[in-house]
Amino acid sequence: MQEQIYEPYVPNTRVHLLPMSVCPGHAIKHYLGIVDVYLIRLTRLVGVQESSGAQLIEEFIKEAKEILKSKVEALGGNFLVGLNIDINQLDIIQNQLVVMISAFGDAVIADRVD
Numbered sequence: 001m002q003e004q005i006y007e008p009y010v011p012n013t014r015v016h017l018l019p020m021s022v023c024p025g026h027a028i029k030h031y032l033g034i035v036d037v038y039l040i041r042l043t044r045l046v047g048v049q050e051s052s053g054a055q056l057i058e059e060f061i062k063e064a065k066e067i068l069k070s071k072v073e074a075l076g077g078n079f080l081v082g083l084n085i086d087i088n089q090l091d092i093i094q095n096q097l098v099v100m101i102s103a104f105g106d107a108v109i110a111d112r113v114d
Contacts, residue, residue, distance in 0.1 A: 015069040017105070019083045026110035032075045036104035037067045045095045053097050057089060064103045077107040 016023070041060055045053065064085065072080045083105040090098040 015072045015078055015080065017065060017068060017080045017083050021082050021106075023079050023081060023108070023110040025113060026079070027113050028079075028081075028108045028110045030109040032072075032077045032107040032109065034104060035068055035071045035075070035080060035107045036102070037064055037071070039064055039067075039101045041097075041099050043097045043099075045092065045097055053089075053092060056097060057087065057099055060099055060101060061085065061087070064101050068103055068105070072107045075107050077109050079108050079110045080105040081108055082106050 022028075039060065041056075043056055045056075068080055068083075072078075083103070085101065085103040088100040090100075
C-alpha cells in the first residue's frame with residue numbers, strides 16, 4: 001500500500017483554532033509544526049473609560065488569531081490545535097495602555113471522519 005503524500009497547500013479551506021489537542025469529527029493526517037505569534041501594542045487612550053481598554057485588548061486578540069490563521073494557511077493546514085494565548089496588560093499610565101500577547105499551537109491537516 002502506497003503512503004499518501006500531502007501537498008503543501010490545501011485550497012479553499014477554512015482554518016479552525018482549537019484549544020484542545022484533537023479535532024472533533026476529524027482525524028489528524030499530517031503534523032505541520034508549531035505556529036506562534038508575539039505581539040506588543042502601546043496605545044494612547046483618549047477619553048479614558050473602563051471599557052475602552054477591554055475593547056482594545058479584545059481587538060488585539062482578534063488580530064493575533066487572524067495572524068495565526070494566516071500562518072497555518074500558509075503552511076497548508078486547516079486546524080491549529082492546542083491553542084494557547086497569554087495576555088499581559090500593564091497598567092494604564094498617563095493614558096497609555098501596553099498589551100503583550102503571545103499565542104501558539106500546532107498546525108495540522110485534518111480530514112473529516114465519516
